[in-house]
Amino acid sequence: MSKLLIDERPLQCQPSLAMLLGSADEAIVFQQIHYWLKRTNNVQEDGHNWVYNSMTDWLKQFPWIKTRARLTRYFDDLEKRGLIITGNFNKAKFDKTKWYRIDYDALQKFEQRLYQNDTTSASKQDNGVSQNDATSASKQSNPMSQNGATYTNRLPETTTRDYQENTAESTSEDATDGQQVEDPFELARQCRINVNDGEHKHLFLNAINALGKPLVCWAIRETFDGPRCSWNYLAAILNRLQKDGIKSVEEAEHSKQQHSSGYSKRPGKTHYEEAMPSWTKMTEEERTRPASPERAAEVRAMLANRNRTS
Structure with missing residues (x-):
């Protein structure tokens, strides 16, 4: 067995x-x-x-x-x-x-709120208030309806709230091999990351367009498991994925393993850090090379001006 x-x-x-x-x-x-x-x-x-x-x-x-x-x-x-x-x-x-x-x-009280919502929804369907509600009821009563089968036969992975402000971007079904792609906006809401505030939404939509929904959802989960579950931390991960040219969850996991093996401070965690200035990558010869006459004259003038003002 x-x-x-x-x-x-x-x-x-x-x-x-x-x-x-x-x-x-x-x-x-x-x-x-x-x-x-x-x-x-x-x-x-x-x-x-x-x-x-x-x-x-x-x-x-x-x-x-x-x-x-x-x-x-x-x-x-x-x-x-x-x-x-x-x-x-x-x-x-x-x-x-x-x-x-x-x-x-x-x-x-929580349970009563649930049943009140159910009663309100049923009342709308009975009175024909909303065409969308009637359509939804029709789909659920039709055993051949794909959406009806999805939401009545198993527990959905995410709740089915409507986001009117991003309907065009995030509520369409991007089907891959017959499977519905997870909604990054809904996942971010469940993780309590504000992706709809001001400039956040614009940047978030750009990331979805550039990386795809599955990879953005991966980044949200990494943020949720990270040290700071915040928009700034999520934005840093999304920015790093785009800079590194990561295009799939598999590539992201591979990159994460490489980062983890390169940093010993917190094993098992991916560190997203700011790029170091270019002078830190200079060779010893480049750092000790004498300045050009023009640069030396510029430095002497700066020092003379500082002495006069002090």
Whole structure:
């Protein structure tokens, strides 16, 4: 029997939760916290069950997430949404291990918002308010519809929000071998990188045109896993890819491995640094060569002028 089929206890989540959070991975993390809360005996003075773990130990439960930085962002996002609450009930003062519990009241309000959105959408379809909504409903009811099959039979990798400001650039289906290309704008939104602000959007669209969507999405993931998940860091990666003439994800991974082997400061990380000035590449002979008479006269005049003004 294949090892890829389920013989062990699976990690799972509801598709509606994944859509609500905008990430299947984050939904699985949230579900796992709930799983352990139902099995713990750690009841604190507030009457709630709490679980604790270091981020390293949490990561062992989600090996495909790979980096602590990405997993930490999922926990931070759940906390910012108010869905989980953190505390410190450690006996040793130096122990900073976080404790977690779920705010089920906040989750219920979150869930109500989801159902309200569903009800509103269904109402629009029933009343024929929107031609697009009716078209979408028709596609979903037609089992031969390609889009209907895509979004009703499996969990989508990204949510399906519409970006009106970049419809022409990013919502068209750039199909390759029958597969839909991932939307860089949507991925950037999920990673909380602002690519629509002012000049950012213009530069981002230029990068998509120059590099292609798959490679730009690769750069977004590198930014998310990097030390600074920001527009500036993403722009540095995109700029480097264009300067190096990288045209595919495979080439980018190969270049990343070369960079990693060349820098020992942070193994496994690609460093994007500013180019060094040209004088740093001069040979010893070029640095010690006497200046020309014209240059020497120019320097003497500069020094004389400085002495007069001081």
